[in-house]
Amino acid sequence: MKSDILYPGAFPMARVQLAAGESLKAESGAMVSISPTIDVESKVEGGIFKALSRRVLTGEHFFFQTLRATRGAGEALLAPTVPGDILVLELDGMHEYLVQKDGFLAGAEQITIESKMQSLSRGLLGGEGFFILKISGTGQLILNSFGAIHKVELKPDEDYIVDNSHLVAWTATTSYKIEKAASGWISSFTSGEGFVCRFRGPGLVYLQSRNPRGFGAWIRQFMPATSE
């Protein structure tokens, strides 16, 4: 499986090339186009129970699409729902990533996706909900974001603070805790930041340059209050 990004920026697509017999799993609805050699299968990733828990707990789709190059090599174009960058990570079996629930776009067949429960404070206050995706294994992992993706490298014991709505993914070696953005509780909210995540290295943190919730709130002001 080889992938590259077409039209990087606000409206990119991932082009994935599959050798004969290879397959990839993608977020359901992510497919834009495929070669006629590729078949689309809907697959319940990890069995019904795991898929159900992922659906209920993380909001991820119950089914992943599996795109399989059954009749020879071919390519697939994939696109996320929201405008924003696509990032391709190469998993080597050593690195594990934690991904906020809307961040997964596609991945090689050999990667494993699990739902992980966060601690109470992180779940309540972190903004990603109680459950996030833990992705491990070998092969390419394709993530999407809202806005541009920015990578932050953290050295051992180096701290970095991120507004929780701007998180895309981070490595499992990076620990984090939730704290108030400002010194006072109410000031935290009136400053518009609320809670933030304090990450501690070593590892990588990927950020998105736009806040989906903030954008939603902005767009809501233009919506009619009631629909006739």
Add this chain to the structure above:
Amino acid sequence: MAFTPNALCFGSDLPGQGIPCHVDTTPEGLALAFSGDSGQPAGQTVSFGRLSLEAGGFDHDQLVMKWAQGGAGRTLYIKDAAAIAAFRCTAPPELLAHFDRAAASVRQARATRRTVLLVVVGLLVALGMGAWLGSDALVTWTVGLIPTEWEKQIGEAAMQDVLAQQEVIWEGPAVEAAKEMTTRLTEQIPNSPYRFTVTVVKSPVVNAFALPGGYVVVFTGLIREANSPEEVAGVLGHEINHVLQRHGLERIVKTLGVMAVAAILFGDQQGLIGLAKQLGVEIVTLKYGRDQETEADLTGLRLLHKAKVDPAGMITFFERLAQSEKDKERVELLSTHPMSAPRAARLKAELATLPKFVPEPFALDWEKIQSSLKSVSPPAKS
């Protein structure tokens, strides 16, 4: 032989994602092997004495080893179960004590997480019950925690918002009169924590209000509608007692609810003021509860009595306003202070219990004061 990594090595001089490496535990220490293209020496051994251990990773399931190497520290994350088991078999007992402590701290962290979850759920249930059973007691308790200094700042912030939207009369007979009446009443409040100020605002609306901290506002419509200074003083006495009894704060705490309680408990003065300020005009229009109105009525009446101001003015003014219902919208005072028969009766009954006294009228030329407002306040259209 193929290089098979089983750990990740980090350091301040290494890439953020770390370098995959292979770890073996030997009797001499930790033997590290890096791939040829990593830029690291192919093989190196770290003696056990240099290592410190802890648990790490999202699930606390990785063994984290740290040691100093030259100027830069090294941090190793091992998840591979076989590598961890091998280390456990070979490492010296004093280091394994570290290892066991790290494992114990992980177990402790997990137990703490469960306990915190239970306690939080329990607290939420208890808080919900408490709020349901005794919200008034909770509000009174919360208000008691607010220092007067905060109250003044809340009032001042709201006052600035009010003044920005109103035309203030800064001088003239009406302003002097309002100040004289306020001073005569507030002089009778011993050890008052508040410094009352009165501001006259140009508006045909018949109303007056007081903000927390002692900021009293009188509309010119009220002065023009009153037949005597005693009638205005009656309204002032009532409003001043809303401040003294901290009724405004109670309404704010009730309106802001849990946020206010959190702000007060955590000493977040700026946050509370910011929230209160966001409410801004709402503080001015906060409707007091029936109990608060009754309390302000009775304590206001006693204050008038103490200041030797004829308390009858207060009652008759309200009654007169209530009878002339033709201009209800303009007489805002009535919408916030409806003059019901029981209310008048309660005031009259209270007045009867107070010792008789000879009222000392205000030495004010009321007609002159009212006519001074003609130039600034045109008669309201009815």
